[in-house]
Amino acid sequence: MTLSSVYKRRKKKRVVVLLILLIILLILLYLSLISGSSGIVWKDSTKLFSLSEQDKTFQIIVNSIRLPRALAGIMVGALLGLSGAVMQGILQNPLASPFTLGISQGAGFGAAIAIIVLPEYTIGSSCFGEFYIAISAFTSSMLCTFCILWMSSKVGMNPTSIILAGVGLGSLFHSGTMFLQYFTDEMNAAATLFWTFGDLSRAREFSLYILLMVFIPASIFFLVSHWKFDALCFGDESAFNKGVNVNKFRMVALIVASLCAAVGVAFFGIIGFIGLIAPHMVRMIIGTSHSILLPLSAIFGGVLLLGADLLARTFLYPIVLPVGILTSFIGAPLLLYLLVTLKRIKE
Amino acid sequence: MSLNVKDLHYTLAKQTLLQDINFQAKKGEVVGIIGPNGAGKSTLLKHIAAILPIKKEQIMLDGKDISKLKPREISRHIAYLSQFASFPQISVLESLELGRRSYSGMMLSQLDKEMISQSIEEFDLHKLLHRSIDTLSGGERQKVMIASAMLQEPDVLLLDEPISHLDPKNQLEMLSAIHKVTYEKNLVTLVVLHDLQHAIHYCDSLLMLKLGEIKYHIKTDMLEEKMLEELFDIQTKLYYVSGHIFVYYGHHH
Numbered sequence: 001m002t003l004s005s006v007y008k009r010r011k012k013k014r015v016v017v018l019l020i021l022l023i024i025l026l027i028l029l030y031l032s033l034i035s036g037s038s039g040i041v042w043k044d045s046t047k048l049f050s051l052s053e054q055d056k057t058f059q060i061i062v063n064s065i066r067l068p069r070a071l072a073g074i075m076v077g078a079l080l081g082l083s084g085a086v087m088q089g090i091l092q093n094p095l096a097s098p099f100t101l102g103i104s105q106g107a108g109f110g111a112a113i114a115i116i117v118l119p120e121y122t123i124g125s126s127c128f129g130e131f132y133i134a135i136s137a138f139t140s141s142m143l144c145t146f147c148i149l150w151m152s153s154k155v156g157m158n159p160t161s162i163i164l165a166g167v168g169l170g171s172l173f174h175s176g177t178m179f180l181q182y183f184t185d186e187m188n189a190a191a192t193l194f195w196t197f198g199d200l201s202r203a204r205e206f207s208l209y210i211l212l213m214v215f216i217p218a219s220i221f222f223l224v225s226h227w228k229f230d231a232l233c234f235g236d237e238s239a240f241n242k243g244v245n246v247n248k249f250r251m252v253a254l255i256v257a258s259l260c261a262a263v264g265v266a267f268f269g270i271i272g273f274i275g276l277i278a279p280h281m282v283r284m285i286i287g288t289s290h291s292i293l294l295p296l297s298a299i300f301g302g303v304l305l306l307g308a309d310l311l312a313r314t315f316l317y318p319i320v321l322p323v324g325i326l327t328s329f330i331g332a333p334l335l336l337y338l339l340v341t342l343k344r345i346k347e
Numbered sequence: 348m349s350l351n352v353k354d355l356h357y358t359l360a361k362q363t364l365l366q367d368i369n370f371q372a373k374k375g376e377v378v379g380i381i382g383p384n385g386a387g388k389s390t391l392l393k394h395i396a397a398i399l400p401i402k403k404e405q406i407m408l409d410g411k412d413i414s415k416l417k418p419r420e421i422s423r424h425i426a427y428l429s430q431f432a433s434f435p436q437i438s439v440l441e442s443l444e445l446g447r448r449s450y451s452g453m454m455l456s457q458l459d460k461e462m463i464s465q466s467i468e469e470f471d472l473h474k475l476l477h478r479s480i481d482t483l484s485g486g487e488r489q490k491v492m493i494a495s496a497m498l499q500e501p502d503v504l505l506l507d508e509p510i511s512h513l514d515p516k517n518q519l520e521m522l523s524a525i526h527k528v529t530y531e532k533n534l535v536t537l538v539v540l541h542d543l544q545h546a547i548h549y550c551d552s553l554l555m556l557k558l559g560e561i562k563y564h565i566k567t568d569m570l571e572e573k574m575l576e577e578l579f580d581i582q583t584k585l586y587y588v589s590g591h592i593f594v595y596y597g598h599h600h
Contacts, residue, residue, distance in 0.1 A: 003464040006476045227448045233435035243422035243449030288436040
């Protein structure tokens with residue numbers, strides 16, 4: 001086999017998988033736009049691009065509610081998928097996910113502080129209140145991440161110390177949240193709990209812009225450094241010898257990956273499993289080369305979350321489930337199923 | 348033109364792992380590093396590769412101070428193969444590409460691709476190209492790792508027990524390949540070996556370490572029985588047959 005034929009074959013395979021995922025994503029986006037609380041309404045398809053006055057109300061619903069929600073699903077899923085692939089690559093641990101660094105527990109604690117300790121700013125469902133909670137959740141989860149990095153930097157930034165510090169601090173933040181919930185009234189405790197259910201109905205235009213502002217530079221950074229993740233697969237010493245400043249790269253990549261997950265979680269609550277399973281599923285299909293694993297994990301994360309949200313909106317009609325409940329509910333058995341049956345789809 | 352190691356000391360948790368390490372190795376020379384377990388052989392290689400901390404002017408390569416270089420620059424001068432094999436799910440082609448990343452970063456140039464193509468020829472990797480490292484045998488993996496290391500166009504090649512997991516045939520092939528690239532590319536090659544016969548046969552000089560100190564640094568043909576006895580505390584006999592040295596060792600009675 002000549003080198004050029006191997007390159008061609010590799011490129012072809014990657015393009016095919018990329019196209020398939022993009023097509024699935026577009027189909028899901030389309031279905032999201034024509035689905036309401038009563039399920040998929042096929043006859044609404046024509047209304048989407050119609051110019052008639054009668055369909056104006058429908059189009060307002062689509063533009064102000066369904067489209068932001070679907071785009072938020074894609075963006076948050078992509079951020080979580082990307083973040084998960086990065087964490088697994090950088091920590092060389094298949095169990096690593098955005099939540100390994102205490103993102104969710106940190107965010108939960110931040111939201112609890114905002115809702116319970118400073119309720120005057122967050123009461124009611126005003127945009128400002130939501131934004132305020134998001135800022136508090138984001139700050140708290142990034143604080144958790146920096147604490148973990150600071151602690152593990154004392155013992156050489158190795159993956160084990162990062163994961164252990166993550167588990168420890170995550171638990172500390174979680175108990176902090178429970179402490180606050182215990183001493184507050186039922187309303188606030190319920191509000192805090194409800195915040196933790198990841199829910200895409202909180203999508204607003206400005207939150208989408210913020211997600212995009214994090215996603216674009218983060219993806220560029222990760223794509224430029226894709227080979228460093230490959231090098232790390234051979235161990236820290238080998239990676240250093242291939243030209244990777246291991247500790248520095250690990251720290252910067254973890255901060256950027258945490259930022260990706262934290263911004264999604266801060267606005268939409270805790271959405272589990274996407275960050276863990278999206279990279280695994282992509283790896284089963286295409287292998288571990290990070291030049292393609294990272295972008296595909298992002299797209300697949302978007303596919304998974306958008307698909308889960310579509311299901312969450314329709315399958316218990318008329319109840320609309322928060323998507324966070326559904327991702328954890330289906331994510332775990334899905335991962336186990338894939339592990340047992342697929343292992344890896346051969347060429 | 349040479350590698351100079353000067354006044355290297357290393358202590359970890361109050362234990363001295365290396366002390367007073369001073370030696371020089373010339374280009375086109377295979378230096379065998381031998382010594383009992385815990386002598387500091389791997390630690391020495393990791394210092395030369397700058398994986399463990401080094402001080403100013405401790406490791407000099409052709410007058411260049413390695414401690415002042417960034418990882419990507421070090422990668423272009425020194426290639427290091429770790430003792431502990433890892434088998435990631437990375438394809439052979441990507442492993443080879445990693446050898447060129449310190450030059451080109453994310454996008455490989457046409458020159459890089461030509462060099463990879465040459466390396467595939469040289470190490471006969473055609474059949475393995477589409478395979479992933481975790482599906483290769485120990486011998487195949489080492490071959491890919493050496494090929495990837497050579498793509499770094501290094502001046503120094505550091506190999507930590509490169510043949511310890513290989514069968515006799517693969518051991519010989521690997522050592523011949525190391526020998527060949529050292530002369531052809533004019534490298535300084537330092538190789539940690541446990542097999543004394545291989546060390547004698549394939550190395551131009553021997554660096555003998557014990558308890559973190561260099562006991563002897565000699566041309567291989569100057570090897571004496573008492574040196575090996577002092578190093579390993581075992582009875583040793585050397586036989587000279589038609590220009591070759593053969594070693595026999597057994598327990599002290």
